């Protein structure tokens with residue numbers, strides 16, 4: 001099989017890039033697992049929060065929300081809905097948070113309780129409100145990326161783990177021969193969208209690792225003794241040590257752990273969830289009744305916490321789209337657009353600083 005661009009990884013990163021590239025260039029996506037988005041992309045909390053993350057992430061998130069809003073408007077059922085974020089703390093903590101994050105608003109004790117009446121009144125003084133935060137239907141978004149890419153001619157192969165990448169540059173043009181299960185695929189460019197395995201895939205191509213570390217994080221859906229307001233906010237303390245939000249009549253909760261792990265099929269540590277339930281019960285009157293289901297995924301990022309996006313300077317034709325950490329959903333549409341522009345040589349002048357901040361060659365990567 002021959003293609004122009006071979007994307008390794010069928011999570012949200014690889015599929016969103018295929019969506020942006022396929023109308024212009026032949027694209028093949030290879031995914032190791034039998035199903036797409038088997039790993040981190042199907043295990044998120046499904047939030048898009050402009051106030052969450054450093055400046056380049058905030059910019060990409062704002063752009064992505066606009067793009068996903070347009071996607072949502074084109075579909076039969078909407079996939080984006082407002083899910084305001086309330087960050088609780090002392091007045092001093094909340095004022096400092098709002099000063100550091102434009103777009104946040106300080107709201108007082110009474111207003112916070114009005115917006116989230118099931119909070120215990122004595123566990124906070126004020127809150128920072130991000131009224132622009134959204135909840136997104138991630139399976140529907142990923143399916144949109146996939147189906148649009150395929151409609152534009154992309155080929156998506158599952159059960160196709162890449163085990164070998166040989167550089168076969170000819171006449172100064174980059175080129176690769178890649179072994180994906182039993183398929184031999186020739187490609188001019190290879191994109192590394194392998195999530196937790198990105199440094200492993202880079203090593204196959206002879207590229208230096210970028211110090212990408214997978215960190216485990218869990219989420220549980222719990223039932224409650226009192227009814228949950230489906231339109232209620234997402235709530236977290238200033239130290240981001242846990243969060244919760246309504247989810248289909250239940251509560252979605254996370255202990256926000258960030259524990260280094262090996263790439264793999266991450267599993268829930270039951271004790272983390274049990275301890276978390278105690279903390280949720282200490283701040284709300286909802287009363288956790290039981291765990292409906294729980295899951296764990298890997299948030300993979302380099303030392304400076306920003307995604308790694310761009311061509312590898314040492315391996316011609318090898319492109320990175322990795323290290324999205326806890327931001328890979330909320331940035332997917334705009335990050336794929338930026339990556340596609342870098343690949344096709346059409347990056348707008350205004351985006352050069354943003355691209356430099358994410359470059360695989362930047363200082364700050366190991």
Ligand SMILES: Cc1cc2nc3c(=O)[nH]c(=O)nc-3n(C[C@H](O)[C@H](O)[C@H](O)COP(=O)(O)OP(=O)(O)OC[C@H]3O[C@@H](n4cnc5c(N)ncnc54)[C@H](O)[C@@H]3O)c2cc1C
Nearest residue numbers: 009011012013032040041045047162195297327328329330
């Ligand atoms: C609990 C939790 C909550 C989160 N909440 C949010 C949130 O609310 N908002 C947000 O923006 N982000 C969130 N995230 C982060 C977000 O889910 C990730 O940033 C994003 O899913 C990463 O996507 P990806 O495509 O890079 O990785 P993945 O989905 O892991 O995809 C990489 C794929 O590459 C494949 N692969 C690896 N090696 C090979 C190979 N050799 N050959 C072929 N295929 C290969 C893997 O099988 C995998 O399917 C959360 C993450 C977790 C764990």
